[in-house]
Amino acid sequence: MDYKQTTTEVILIGAGVVSATLGTLLNKLQPDWHITVFEKLDTAGKESSNEWNNAGTGHAALCELNYTAEKQDGSIDISKAVKINEQFQVSRQFWSYLVNTNDLTSPREFIRPLPHMSFVYGEKNVAFLKKRFEALSNHPHFQGMEFSDDPERLAEWMPLMMQGRSSEETVAATKAEQGTDVNFGELTRQLLDSLGQQNNVDIHYNHTVDDINQLENGDWEVKVQNAEEHRLEEHTADFVFIGAGGGALPLLQKTGIPESRHIGGFPISGEFLVCRNPEVVEQHHAKVYGKEREGAPSKSIPHLDRRHIKGENTLLYGPFAGFTPKFLKTGSHMDLLNSVKPNNAFTMLAAGVKNTTLIKYLAKQLRMSKEQRMEELRHFVPNAKSEDWDMLVAGQRVQLIEDTEAGGRGALQFGTKLIHADDQSLAALLGESPGASVSASIMLEVLERCFPDHLEAWKPKIKEMIPSYGESLENNPKLLDNIHASSANALGLAVSTT
Ligand SMILES: Cc1cc2nc3c(=O)[nH]c(=O)nc-3n(C[C@H](O)[C@H](O)[C@H](O)COP(=O)(O)OP(=O)(O)OC[C@H]3O[C@@H](n4cnc5c(N)ncnc54)[C@H](O)[C@@H]3O)c2cc1C
Numbered sequence: 129m130d131y132k133q134t135t136t137e138v139i140l141i142g143a144g145v146v147s148a149t150l151g152t153l154l155n156k157l158q159p160d161w162h163i164t165v166f167e168k169l170d171t172a173g174k175e176s177s178n179e180w181n182n183a184g185t186g187h188a189a190l191c192e193l194n195y196t197a198e199k200q201d202g203s204i205d206i207s208k209a210v211k212i213n214e215q216f217q218v219s220r221q222f223w224s225y226l227v228n229t230n231d232l233t234s235p236r237e238f239i240r241p242l243p244h245m246s247f248v249y250g251e252k253n254v255a256f257l258k259k260r261f262e263a264l265s266n267h268p269h270f271q272g273m274e275f276s277d278d279p280e281r282l283a284e285w286m287p288l289m290m291q292g293r294s295s296e297e298t299v300a301a302t303k304a305e306q307g308t309d310v311n312f313g314e315l316t317r318q319l320l321d322s323l324g325q326q327n328n329v330d331i332h333y334n335h336t337v338d339d340i341n342q343l344e345n346g347d348w349e350v351k352v353q354n355a356e357e358h359r360l361e362e363h364t365a366d367f368v369f370i371g372a373g374g375g376a377l378p379l380l381q382k383t384g385i386p387e388s389r390h391i392g393g394f395p396i397s398g399e400f401l402v403c404r405n406p407e408v409v410e411q412h413h414a415k416v417y418g419k420e421r422e423g424a425p426s427k428s429i430p431h432l433d434r435r436h437i438k439g440e441n442t443l444l445y446g447p448f449a450g451f452t453p454k455f456l457k458t459g460s461h462m463d464l465l466n467s468v469k470p471n472n473a474f475t476m477l478a479a480g481v482k483n484t485t486l487i488k489y490l491a492k493q494l495r496m497s498k499e500q501r502m503e504e505l506r507h508f509v510p511n512a513k514s515e516d517w518d519m520l521v522a523g524q525r526v527q528l529i530e531d532t533e534a535g536g537r538g539a540l541q542f543g544t545k546l547i548h549a550d551d552q553s554l555a556a557l558l559g560e561s562p563g564a565s566v567s568a569s570i571m572l573e574v575l576e577r578c579f580p581d582h583l584e585a586w587k588p589k590i591k592e593m594i595p596s597y598g599e600s601l602e603n604n605p606k607l608l609d610n611i612h613a614s615s616a617n618a619l620g621l622a623v624s625t626t
Pocket residue numbers: 141142143144145146147166167168169172173174175176177178181182183184185186187312335336337338371372373374375376379397398399447456522523524525557560561562563564565566
């Protein structure tokens with residue numbers, strides 16, 4: 129084997145939406161820095177960011193009931209929903225800026241307007257939905273949201289879901305017209321295509337990062353298997369970002385930084401039912417989220433989505449959870465076992481003991497036949513016919529396990545977590561949803577935490593790209609209206625599409 133060595137300012141590991149976003153931000157802010165991207169697969173956006181591996185929801189908390197918890201006193205806590213909506217507005221501004229600079233072309237290929245709805249049945253759930261609607265609908269972020277428990281109105285909003293339903297059934301829904309369907313795979317490819325054309329950027333596919341070590345001078349040495357030229361390479365950088373999706377945890381563990389200890393990951397795979405029959409597809413023009421199934425993790429809420437992918441309209445229903453010990457769809461069956469280290473063995477063990485309900489739920493989901501899954505779908509689409517629906521294996525999520533004050537040892541976390549080295553020379557993103565939708569705001573956090581000395585100089589450019597940067601949109605409805613209108617214009621979201 130030959131050897132190759134290079135030195136660069138920034139190394140990004142992984143060519144998913146997260147690294148693509150950070151690379152683009154850094155290149156805009158500091159075009160003289162050399163950025164090198166290593167991706168183990170042959171193109172960008174093939175793992176979780178791929179259009180068929182996630183649900184493509186532009187998460188803005190318009191329909192996801194798990195972002196609005198009911199408090200003990202019966203009131204609804206909307207703080208998480210407001211935060212996620214603010215983060216999605218950051219993504220919209222950043223993507224709009226990139227469309228206006230021609231870094232992103234054809235926004236219709238990666239984002240489309242699609243109403244977001246929440247749908248519930250049963251009196252208790254209907255009462256919850258009404259309270260949630262009352263708590264949200266006066267807030268600037270959720271203006272225009274509608275509520276209905278009138279079957280005729282609901283049949284206009286979601287005809288497919290109301291056909292065959294008994295008129296006795298207690299059902300209700302909310303509708304937010306400003307929802308979106310996002311093709312994160314297309315977005316990732318467009319971002320990396322554009323980034324790859326910039327000076328000072330090299331993107332290497334079929335390059336797997338095997339090891340990461342900090343040198344005495346504080347730089348990082350990254351060992352890479354180059355599958356194209358069958359050689360081992362060593363590359364050094366001042367700053368490394370591990371944007372390897374499910375592969376981030378094993379790489380972070382290899383760095384040996386204290387922040388990589390006492391944490392673990394639990395892989396959960398996702399499956400959807402997909403319908404390609406145009407007669408059925410044409411009857412549903414929304415993303416409709418329900419309440420979580422009993423015993424299910426709160427992220428695993430069922431939803432029925434119209435998708436538009438490469439010119440084809442389909443419906444997706446799911447996700448159904450499953451288990452494989454792989455951390456990536458293209459990973460190894462040894463991933464979970466290999467991630468257990470002396471420093472996290474007790475954390476992992478505690479997580480296993482604590483989460484027996486989740487494990488039982490996963491085992492039950494795994495055993496479900498297609499017909500049992502169809503029965504679940506029929507809660508949403510009473511007349512669904514098995515011959516119209518096929519199973520689709522989506523991406524892997526690796527839930528973060530850590531010891532926390534609130535959750536104790538081995539607490540399972542359902543969100544994204546940014547981890548960075550104390551000396552700010554390395555960062556990694558762990559966890560999952562709503563990762564892709566909020567990638568711009570999380571990557572701004574990387575800049576704030578890891579490049580504090582550059583931030584003041586970068587601020588004017590950040591404000592040019594993201595006018596709301598540093599401001600609360602919640603407290604500035606005029607700015608919210610302005611950026612909503614300008615981003616709708618740039619991204620083509622004001623135009624109704626089918
Ligand atoms: C079933 C499911 C549904 C989801 N639905 C939504 C949704 O509706 N909306 C939403 O916003 N988010 C959703 N998500 C989450 C979203 O898909 C992820 O948050 C996002 O795609 C993560 O992007 P990433 O760049 O971190 O990871 P990825 O897209 O997985 O990219 C990581 C890349 O790193 C590469 N890599 C890994 N290890 C190495 C290595 N050692 N060397 C080199 N390269 C490496 C991988 O090949 C991969 O290309 C969903 C996820 C799943 C699984």
